[in-house]
């Protein structure tokens with residue numbers, strides 16, 4: 392494991408800005424970024440190192456750290472596969488304001504954003520985004536390349552399958568399982584298992 396606190400980002404747009412600030416707050420330095428082209432906006436004055444498929448990433452990065460700062464789950468997955476192939480040093484990026492239980496299992500290239508809470512015995516896969524203020528309650532399993540959007544709540548013992556997206560301020564009831572590659576719209580309430588892959592949204596309020 393590298394001792395370096397210097398990080399190369401892969402992707403440089405809104406989501407990268409959020410990660411970058413978390414990393415600075417946590418005491419890392421940002422060396423620059425890779426992307427398919429130089430960004431039109433460069434608010435943090437970062438150096439551009441080229442497109443990762445066209446340059447010698449390993450030579451440029453050396454033993455420093457790499458992080459996938461891309462919101463799109465499938466793109467993040469491909470980046471992490473590249474990191475593994477090249478033997479690059481991955482890590483978990485945790486905003487200092489996050490509240491992570493001592494018994495949580497975390498995997499590389501996962502981002503834990505501002506004011507996130509992860510409670511006891513949960514397992515978080517690789518390349519996951521737990522975005523601002525999301526709550527992952529006890530014994531949840533969040534699979535690889537999932538994105539839990541800002542303010543979403545996974546109640547206890549929820550399973551979220553690989554590559555799924557849970558929209559902002561959604562609530563997933565305890566013990567519910569969401570299969571792989573699903574999209575849950577913002578503000579949805581998921582009260583039963585999702586087995587079939589699709590885009591799901593809504594909160595059908597009714598008198599019980």
Ligand SMILES: CC(=O)SCCNC(=O)CCNC(=O)[C@H](O)C(C)(C)COP(=O)(O)OP(=O)(O)OC[C@H]1O[C@@H](n2cnc3c(N)ncnc32)[C@H](O)[C@@H]1OP(=O)(O)O
Nearest residue numbers: 522540541557558559574575576577578579590591592593
């Ligand atoms: C930091 C960040 O920004 S992280 C990202 C956070 N962003 C989010 O959480 C947003 C998640 N995305 C959504 O909620 C989207 O609306 C989606 C993915 C559910 C649907 O998007 P699209 O497929 O483009 O659907 P579209 O906007 O065309 O709407 C289709 C229908 O679904 C309805 N609908 C769309 N989203 C929702 C929703 N969240 N809840 C309830 N109904 C919805 C629309 O009203 C529309 O209904 P109609 O056909 O009766 O008019």
